[in-house]
Amino acid sequence: MSYISYRQLIADGMWHNNVAFVQILGLCPLLAVSSTAINGLGLGIATTLVLIASNLTVSVIRNWVRPEIRIPVFVMIIASFVTAIELSMSAWFYDLYRVLGIFIPLIVTNCAILGRAEAFASRNDIPHSLVDGAAMGIGFTVPLVLLGAMREITGFGTLFAQADLMFGPSAHWLTLNLFDDYGGFLLSILPPGAFIGLGLLIALKNVIDHKRAENRR
Amino acid sequence: MIPHQPLSSPHQHGSAALDRVMIAVSIALIPAFITHFTLFGWGIITNLLITIPAALGSEALALWLRRRPILPTLADNSALVTALLLALILPPLSPWWLLVTGAVAAILFAKQIYGGLGYNPFNPAMVGFVVLLISFPIEMTSWQAPLVNSDHPLTIIAALNWVLFGELPPGILFDSMTMATPLDHLKTELSLHHTISEVRTDGTIFGVVAGASWEWINLAILAGGLWLLQQRVIRWHVPVALLGTLALISTLFYLINPEIYADPLFHLGGGGAVLGAFFIATDPVSGATSPKGRLIFGAGAGLLIYLIRVWGGFPDGVAFAVLLMNMAAPTIDHYTQPRVAGHQRGEMHR
Known part of the structure; x- marks a missing residue:
């Protein structure tokens, strides 16, 4: 049933059926790790890689897995990829790995990933599943980075702090200090700030959708 | 239009209109403000001068964004009561941005986002206070000492200068005016x-x-x-x-x-x-x-x-x-x- 165009898949993942804004899945990592933009980017990329790999594998084996045992099989596949990602991050991005901590292994519990395996990859061919995984993953990463940037700017007064954790020491220039002598708005770093920030972003998306619907009419 | 007439007997019409209740609450706070002013000086007045316009302003902004009538809602004085309570519970001589943040958090986030007065699950003034308390622990624990313990009470001009621009008269440190x-x-x-x-x-x-x-x-x-x-x-x-x-x-x-x-x-x-x-x-x-x-x-x-x-x-x-x-x-x-x-x-x- 591969009638869905790639264009449609990308539009769905990035906007119409966005993991964070529309499906509201994967809230635990989304809210816990988005205290800075770089943390959000790190977890977003790790999640995207797992999503692409698990969608690919699930799609490859979709005709050989009996439906009765599909969920445990999907979980095993996802867990293997998360373990692989975790080990590679501790090998190559050790500082970032330490900052993200428990949330790397917890990617396995991100319902967005199991959701895509169950709802899409197990019913579609390999190329479509790959594109869907990438679109959904990027659609999860962008809100993570946006929310991280919002919370970092209001909370610490910086943007892309600790960029060197991800891109090496040469990336220090990326870090922006937006205000001199900024006291910091602690609330946006604390968990309530994540909920309020995500609420505002969802509201913004809904406003844009309303405006577009009005313009079309 | 349904007339506001009770349909069966055992109803007595209450005279407590919303704006009158709010006015009564405001009047009841006046003795506290006067006592505060006598004992602590201009700090409470500068608080009031900022929280009232900030609260009414954010209420008006939210109503305008929601395309609701602005003046009738402002006239129910509920935002005024929130502003008065905030001014009383925040440290006197708080800087302007602290007061504005508190009023905006109280009116926009605790009240208008939920649909305005009558729909808010939390007390707006308390939400504003708690947002400030967990966000700015230093400012929120800098309470002014009573006038009897203070060597150089601030004039209204000096107080406004401190609240708006963070400048104190030479020789006075803010820490010397505060007390646990x-x-x-x-x-x-x-x-x-x-x-x-x-x-x-x-x-x-x-x-x-x-x-x-x-x-x-x-x-x-x-x-x-x-x-x-x-x-x-x-x-x-x-x-x-x-x-x-x-x-x-x-x-x-x-x-x-x-x-x-x-x-x-x-x-x-x-x-x-x-x-x-x-x-x-x-x-x-x-x-x-x-x-x-x-x-x-x-x-x-x-x-x-x-x-x-x-x-x-x-x-x-x-x-x-x-x-x-x-x-x-x-x-x-x-x-x-x-x-x-x-x-x-x-x-x-x-």
């Missing part, structure tokens, strides 16, 4: 294993029953609250239950060990217990509504205030206690529905 609040001081000293009788010999901080100067403000708030009761703007259940529970539990622990647990008068007369009991926990929107529910609501708030003050991380707990009870209010209301006339007790649920 009685509850804060007590908590710090107790953590250093000092006994209460040792701590309370400090006459600059402690007065007759509670904090020096602070106890007079609480007395003025009590007078305003009693006037509200007499005017039947608020009911007796919440204040009595809140202060009664607080008095009861503090007496109990005071009798167990008076050197670690402060006496009940200190708990009633210090901090924000009186203000909370008469002006904040009585909020008809975010509190419980049935008479029995109000008793439970008040008692729960009183208990939580004591728990937070004595074992919690903050010196005072009125704001957290009220917010936690706000969360419980729908459940309390559900289990304390009054019996409908003509029905047996419990018949409604079965």
Whole structure:
């Protein structure tokens, strides 16, 4: 049933059926790790890689897995990829790995990933599943980075702090200090700030959708 | 249009229009403001000068964004009451951005996002206060010392200059004008294993029953609250239950060990217990509504205030206690529905 165009898949993942804004899945990592933009980017990329790999594998084996045992099989596949990602991050991005901590292994519990395996990859061919995984993953990463940037700017007064954790020491220039002598708005770093920030972003998306619907009419 | 005429007999028309209730609450706060001004100087006035326009401004902005009529809603004075309460509970001489952040958080996030007055699950002033308390711990614990302990009281110009631009007259440091609040001081000293009788010999901080100067403000708030009761703007259940529970539990622990647990008068007369009991926990929107529910609501708030003050991380707990009870209010209301006339007790649920 591969009638869905790639264009449609990308539009769905990035906007119409966005993991964070529309499906509201994967809230635990989304809210816990988005205290800075770089943390959000790190977890977003790790999640995207797992999503692409698990969608690919699930799609490859979709005709050989009996439906009765599909969920445990999907979980095993996802867990293997998360373990692989975790080990590679501790090998190559050790500082970032330490900052993200428990949330790397917890990617396995991100319902967005199991959701895509169950709802899409197990019913579609390999190329479509790959594109869907990438679109959904990027659609999860962008809100993570946006929310991280919002919370970092209001909370610490910086943007892309600790960029060197991800891109090496040469990336220090990326870090922006937006205000001199900024006291910091602690609330946006604390968990309530994540909920309020995500609420505002969802509201913004809904406003844009309303405006577009009005313009079309 | 349906006429506002009661359809069957046992209804009496209440005269308590919303704007009149809010005006009454504002009037009841006036003695507290006057006492505050006499004892602490211009700090309370600068607070008022900023919270009132900030609260009314954010209310107007939210109404404009929601395409609602602006002036009729502003005229119900509920935003004004929020601003007055905020000005009273925030440290006097707070910088302008602190006051504006508090007012915006109270009106936009605690009230208008939920749909405006009548729909807010939490007391707006308390949300504004708690947002500031957890975000700006330094500013929120810089309480001005009473005028009697201050060598250089600020003039109104100097006070405004400090609040708006952060500049003080030469030779004065802001730290030299501030002092720990009685509850804060007590908590710090107790953590250093000092006994209460040792701590309370400090006459600059402690007065007759509670904090020096602070106890007079609480007395003025009590007078305003009693006037509200007499005017039947608020009911007796919440204040009595809140202060009664607080008095009861503090007496109990005071009798167990008076050197670690402060006496009940200190708990009633210090901090924000009186203000909370008469002006904040009585909020008809975010509190419980049935008479029995109000008793439970008040008692729960009183208990939580004591728990937070004595074992919690903050010196005072009125704001957290009220917010936690706000969360419980729908459940309390559900289990304390009054019996409908003509029905047996419990018949409604079965």
